[in-house]
Amino acid sequence: MSVLQIKDLKVEFPGRKSTFVAVEGVNLKVEAGKILGVVGESGAGKSTVGNAVIGLLAEPGRIAEGEIYLHGQRIDSLPDKQKRRLRGRKIGMIFQDPLTSLDPLQTVESQLVETIRTHLALSRDEARARAIELIDAVGIPDAPERIKQYPHQFSGGMRQRVVIALALCAEPELVIADEPTTALDVSIQAQILELMKKLCAERNVAMLVITHDMGVIADITDHVAVMYHGKLVEYGETAQVLGHPQHPYTKSLISAVPRPDIRIERFPVVDYIEKAGAPIRQIDIATHWLGKARAYDKAEGPLLKISELGMRFQVAGSIIRSRRRYFDAVKKVSFDIAEGETFGLVGESGSGKSTIARLITGLYHPTGGSIRFAGQELTELSNRKQILAMRRQMQMIFQDPFSSLNARMRVRSIIAEPIKFHRLASSGAQVRQIVDDLLDHVGLGAAAGEKFPHEFSGGQRQRISIARALATRPRFLICDEPTSALDVSIQAQILNLLKDLQQELGLTMLFISHDLAVIRQMCNRIGVMRHGELCEVAECDALFETPEHPYTRELLSLMPSLELLSTENLETA
């Protein structure tokens, strides 16, 4: 008998005006010791399925139709009190962000002990012993000591291990993991996935893994269910579904996943993914304002030359010099970027990639080294006019599309601001025309100008950011994780857009990402960063095929393998 069986599940959220159906007609089964992956993009309803199983649907959501069985016993119709008894005891849950899912004011021990004692009739000492055992089992060394600590004393990966221990406290039969590794670095992700796989096999637990990441699916799941707009579009064995997708949505989703193993010219944009976002009205760059005045003096040598760049932050102040503490975010980094090239910086969080972007744009002042842009030393610029001229030539696209646009300004004003600030247009009418053209060109349409940023989705906002960055007619574009907050299909569109723009405008790009696969698709040369140091710089293909630095090799080996995925409708470069 399956541990979990979901029959014809329909979840709806009644609203004042209309009822929103989040999930409809979902049938799933999970067996003991097996992992079922539920994959889909944001809004597909995959988390809702998990929440419905564990009985924690957010208000006012409710199960409108269908049945959920745990070991043959129907659980969706149980009264609240009995549902609560199932939670933790029979069904464990793992959340996405380990930094926020533990109570910061309680020790790990007290959180474990209270959970164990809620479910099992154990004395305080027995519960403690069990807690130590669990912490040991999830691979945290020195368990008896560590358990007395507070969550903030653990790193992100370690906290996720604590979360897993908490979910396993009472030997549940089913564990639901909602994006368990999304907030983690690739090396930590690999460890956590390994741990989940091991625990699942050892303890014969059925696992439901909810994720948007095809890599995670390919790596650990036995079966996969693909969801789209609240409906199950494809369901079957993982190798079968990923290798030979049947449904057009699954096909398009799989083809949009960036591959670390093959380099493709363009991401295929399949019609199934709505709003493909091709430019609505092409403008002729050669004659248009955007293309004019691009005749920068060809720089001698590389466009950007960074040598021995260093950035040191003071982390603890003191009057006494010897007691001050510093953190070197960037240590003696040197690299060049040639005109028209896309240079990738890759590394885990805290490796100093974003700091370099901020140093180049002048948001931070470096504590050492030099930055030469088009032959001009940036660190020595003091004249405001020169600084502005430099800034106009470089623009930045940020990671978070939700906080990087001023929510109180209309999109038109957001894009017009840099044009007006740098006095790049002769009249108000011309500014208007340019903004309209830009909006058309990035695939939003001129009508978007009258709206406010909150009316757009994440991908559309990132298009606005790109239009804003182009508005100064830059020659150098810094993209700091431009797609890491986006769904894969949207990511594919944005990456295509960036590629197109680069070719049309001959832009030079610094592309920062933690995602090796994305880097591979976008960059000519790549620098690998770790702890503020640049480990290796190499041509894109060379880096992936013959990595030299041990850290690069480690990073590459940690990437989830995507070989399972179908390569249908991909044009390799």
Place this chain on the structure above:
Amino acid sequence: MLGFAVRRLMQAIVVLLVVALLSFSLFRFVGDPVNMMVGIETSIQEREALRERLGLNDPIPVQFGRFVVKAAQFDFGTSYQFHQPVSELFAKRIPATLELSFMSALFALAVGVPMGIYAGLNRESRLSKLFLSVSLVGISLPTFFIGILLIFLFSVTLQWLPSYGRGEVVKIGSWWTTGLLTWSGLKALIMPSITLGLYQMTLIMRLIRAEMLEVIRTDYIKFARARGLPDRIVHFRHALKNTLVPVITITGLQLGALIAFATITETVFQWPGMGIMFLQAVQNVDIPIMSAYLLLTAFLFVVINFIVDILYFLIDPRLRVERA
């Protein structure tokens, strides 16, 4: 932790010294103390002699030093009005004010905290909406008005409670008097405590409600529920404790305000506490009392803030690492 406490103590001393300077300068700038102390017919020689005896001819830093040393020993000189040592006058009045403030704080916390928790957890219920509307009244009505309203209702119309004074008091030790041990003393405390504490109660209630709403949405509360913990543990051990840091800050400051600014309530109910004495001192330019009151108030605030800072440490383990 110890280093932090010592640092805080040093800061507290600096604050008190600054206030001492202010309160010392009252003597210099609000009238001539000698003129206040003597009658019209005192001769110039006698005045000079008094001036010399009081040390008013010494250099100002010396005088200030003497003032600080004396203040540290609770010697604030002699009241102009009563011709008694200020410390004795305060000793007589302090118990009344402290008792009143303590009861108001107790009332504010005992009623405000549960109401806040309830309103935070049951956001949509009718009762929470009622609490919110009532709390608006508490915030917007001035203290004296509430006091007079209560007197009118319970003393004049219903004649249940006394309208003024402390009732019968019992003496404990050499100088402390308490109304908590007699029936009439307790009855006399009810209305002033409610009047004084109503504002704090509504403030605490609203604060806890807002913080609760915030905390309930966090991941660790969702995760606690997903682990099947009973509501009691989720609400009180996890949610409530996480709301405490801001609540303690505000409650601490408000407690200081209760003690220091009970003046209006004390006037309305003719409560024989420090507030009334201070008002009289202002009317009669009784500078020693005013300056002592100023210092005492500052001292109370500094002590309360110190305790609040220590409490942060006990509640939030994250602070222990960062500052230690």
